Amino acid sequence: MTILPVDFYDRDPRLVARELLGQHLVRRGREGICRGRIVETEAYLATGDSACHSHRGQTRKNATMFGRPGRLYVYPIHARYCLNAVTEPRGVASAVLIRAVEPLDGFALMQQRRGVIACANVIERFSVANNRLNQVGARSIELRHLARGPARLCEAFGVDRRLDGWNLTIGARIWIAFGSNVAHEDLATSPRIGVTSAHDLPLRFFVRGNGYVSRSSIYLART
DNA sequence: CTGAGGATAGTCT
DNA sequence: GACTATCCTCAGA
16 A cells, blocks of 8 residues: 655645546544545645635635645535645645545445445335335435545545544545556546636546546536 | 525435 | 535624
8 A cells, every 4th residue: 555645745736636536545443444546536726716715815714725735624514524635835725625436445334424325226226215124214325426525425434624634644544545547538627516716727637437426427528 | 793605415306 | 407404614793
């Protein structure tokens, strides 16, 4: 296992966002270990980006973005959380939002944290929903939705603001390890999801055709 | 102290 | 595709 070093993060967030695709987000806690392949990211720039949290200066909420690269920036949104990796040197407040992973390990733990039962397909999902043995009342979802979307990802991996500022490069609690690089032809870009300003910038990066990517059908842009 | 709004997700049409 | 529950943070009074 190769943990991505600080140098990896100490670069332009557009480069980091692109190269994070294919790498493995790993979460280790008392309950066990979770691992997922990163398939969708977004870059938020330190300058000229009105959608970036740092755009209006430093506050307590976004302070982590102004700190060292390779740290975890967690912030609350709509009663949920989103997970970012801080990029560029201290004082240059940029970050990469991780929007979705393809689950690799820790399926049971992710399901438990999310309070759902993940099914391989819609047919199995229908079957589970009607199964009397499902006494806990957990919703059944498709597997591709287990950690798709930043808030679902945080819930599945047990990430909340207590991990804001955590060092992603020391190999404890949560880190990103090298998995594989995505071939150029499998890489796609689009405008970022859910941002109301700077919507023209193609700062979202995802693995083309990957079923774990959110809203993949909307954009088919190519880099 | 109060109000507004946000890098969402789930549900329903 | 539209609607909205939900809650934390910040700005303004």
